[in-house]
Amino acid sequence: xxxxxxxxxASVVATAVTPVLGGATATTRSVDADRxxxxxxxxxxxxxxxxxxxxxxxxxxxxxxGWREPFERVFDRPMSDLxxxxxxxxxxxxREGLLEATRTNGYCYGMVFAAQQYFxxxxxxxGGFDLASDVMDxxxxxxxxxxxxxxxxxxxxxxxxxxxxxxxxxxxLLDPSLIDYESQIADLIAMIDTFGxxxxxxxxxxxxxxxxxxxxxxxxxxxxxxxxxxDPNYRAEVYDRFTYTIEVHTGGGSPAPDPIEYGAGYDxxxxxEYDRSISARDESGPLADASLYDxxxxxxxxxxxxxxxxxxxxxxxxxxxxxxxxxxxxxxxYGASEGTYRxxxxxxxxGEYAIDLYAGGRxxxxxxxTLEGSVGAGETDRYDVTIDADGATLDSGLAGAAxxxxxxxxxxxxxx
Numbered sequence: 001x002x003x004x005x006x007x008x009x010a011s012v013v014a015t016a017v018t019p020v021l022g023g024a025t026a027t028t029r030s031v032d033a034d035r036x037x038x039x040x041x042x043x044x045x046x047x048x049x050x051x052x053x054x055x056x057x058x059x060x061x062x063x064x065x066g067w068r069e070p071f072e073r074v075f076d077r078p079m080s081d082l083x084x085x086x087x088x089x090x091x092x093x094x095r096e097g098l099l100e101a102t103r104t105n106g107y108c109y110g111m112v113f114a115a116q117q118y119f120x121x122x123x124x125x126x127g128g129f130d131l132a133s134d135v136m137d138x139x140x141x142x143x144x145x146x147x148x149x150x151x152x153x154x155x156x157x158x159x160x161x162x163x164x165x166x167x168x169x170x171x172x173l174l175d176p177s178l179i180d181y182e183s184q185i186a187d188l189i190a191m192i193d194t195f196g197x198x199x200x201x202x203x204x205x206x207x208x209x210x211x212x213x214x215x216x217x218x219x220x221x222x223x224x225x226x227x228x229x230x231d232p233n234y235r236a237e238v239y240d241r242f243t244y245t246i247e248v249h250t251g252g253g254s255p256a257p258d259p260i261e262y263g264a265g266y267d268x269x270x271x272x273e274y275d276r277s278i279s280a281r282d283e284s285g286p287l288a289d290a291s292l293y294d295x296x297x298x299x300x301x302x303x304x305x306x307x308x309x310x311x312x313x314x315x316x317x318x319x320x321x322x323x324x325x326x327x328x329x330x331x332x333x334y335g336a337s338e339g340t341y342r343x344x345x346x347x348x349x350x351g352e353y354a355i356d357l358y359a360g361g362r363x364x365x366x367x368x369x370t371l372e373g374s375v376g377a378g379e380t381d382r383y384d385v386t387i388d389a390d391g392a393t394l395d396s397g398l399a400g401a402a403x404x405x406x407x408x409x410x411x412x413x414x415x416x
Contacts, residue, residue, distance in 0.1 A: 199271075203270070301321070305327070
C-alpha cells in the first residue's frame with residue numbers, strides 16, 4: 001500500500017524531522033489527505049530545458065555576500081577567517097557548477113523548489129494561474145515583459161550554490177561515502193509524511209552528473225522502498241500515463257538506490273536535510289558542529305582547465321577528481337587527503353596553455369599558481385602536487401623530459 005492510498009482514507013499525524021547537522025529533533029505535524037501532491041496538477045505544464053549560457057554573471061560577488069552572515073551563524077566565526085584564495089575558488093566553483101547544471105540538466109533544481117512552493121502555497125503562483133500545471137511556458141504569462149515564473153525558478157536554482165545551507169546539505173555529493181542511506185530513507189519518509197513532498201538529488205558517483213526530483217509518495221516492500229517522484233523532465237500531462245519511480249533496495253548490507261531513468265545511469269541519491277529552510281526562505285538556518293568546518297575546509301584542491309588542452313587530475317589512489325563539464329572543466333577536491341595528486345595536460349593541437357592551481361587549508365593558502373606551458377598536439381606535460389601535514393608542494397612529473405621553473409606566482413615548463 002502506498003502512502004497516497006492511506007492518505008485517501010484519513011488525515012495522518014506524522015513525525016517531522018527538523019534538520020540540524022549532527023542530529024535531528026522531532027516535532028509533530030498533521031497532513032491533510034486533500035493536500036496530496038499530484039504531478040498531473042502540481043507539476044509544471046512544461047518540461048525542463050537546457051541552455052548553453054546561464055544567467056549567472058554576478059555569481060562571484062553573490063556567493064561572497066550571500067554566504068557572509070549565514071557562515072558566521074553556522075560556524076560561529078567570520079568568513080574572513082578563510083583565505084581569500086579559497087573564497088575565490090569557492091565562487092569559481094559556484095559559477096562553473098551553475099553553468100554546468102543548466103547546460104546538462106537544465107533548471108531541474110529550480111523547477112523542483114518552485115513546484116514545491118506552489119503546491120504548499122498555491123496563492124503564491126504568479127501570473128493569475130491556479131496550478132503549476134496551468135503554466136505551459138516558463139516565460140508565462142507573456143502579457144508583458146515580466147517573467148515571474150522564470151524568475152522564481154532561476155532564484156531557486158541558484159540557491160544550490162549561493163545559499164550556504166543548500167551547499168552544506170549537498171556536500172555529500174562530493175564524497176558519497178558520507179551518505180548514510182538508512183537515516184536518509186527514515187528522514188525522507190518523515191518529511192513526506194509531514195509536508196507531502198521532499199526533494200532529492202539523484203547522481204552518478206563516477207561523473208557526478210546529477211538531477212533534482214521531488215518525491216511525493218513511497219511504497220514499502222520486504223526488500224526495497226519505492227520512491228515515487230515528480231521529475232521536471234516530464235510535463236504534468238505525462239503523469240496521467242507514467243509514474244517516475246526510484247527503487248531503493250534494502251535487502252543487502254546497505255541500501256542501494258536504483259533510479260529508473262532512461263539511460264541516465266544514476267546510482268546514488270541524496271536528501272538535502274536543509275530543504276525545508278530553503279523552501280521556507282528561512283534566514284536562520286541550522287547550526288553545524290565544529291568537525292564539519294574542519295572537514296569542509298581542512299584541505300581543498302582546485303585545478304582549472306584550458307580549452308587548448310585536455311586536463312586530467314587524479315588523487316593518490318588514481319581516482320579522478322570531481323569536475324564540472326565543458327572543454328575547460330574545474331577539477332576540485334574538498335577534504336583532500338595527504339599524498340600526491342597528478343595533473344596531466346595534453347595538447348588538443350600545438351599551442352600554449354595556462355591553468356590555475358589552488359591548494360590550501362582552513363587558515364592559509366599552500367599553493368596559488370598559474371601553470372603555463374606549450375605543447376604539441378598529443379603531447380603531455382605533467383605536474384605533481386603533494387599534500388602533507390605541513391602544506392603542499394608543486395613539482396614536475398616529467399622525470400627529466402622538462403624542468404619546472406617558477407617566477408612571480410607562475411609555474412612553467414621549459415623543455416630540455
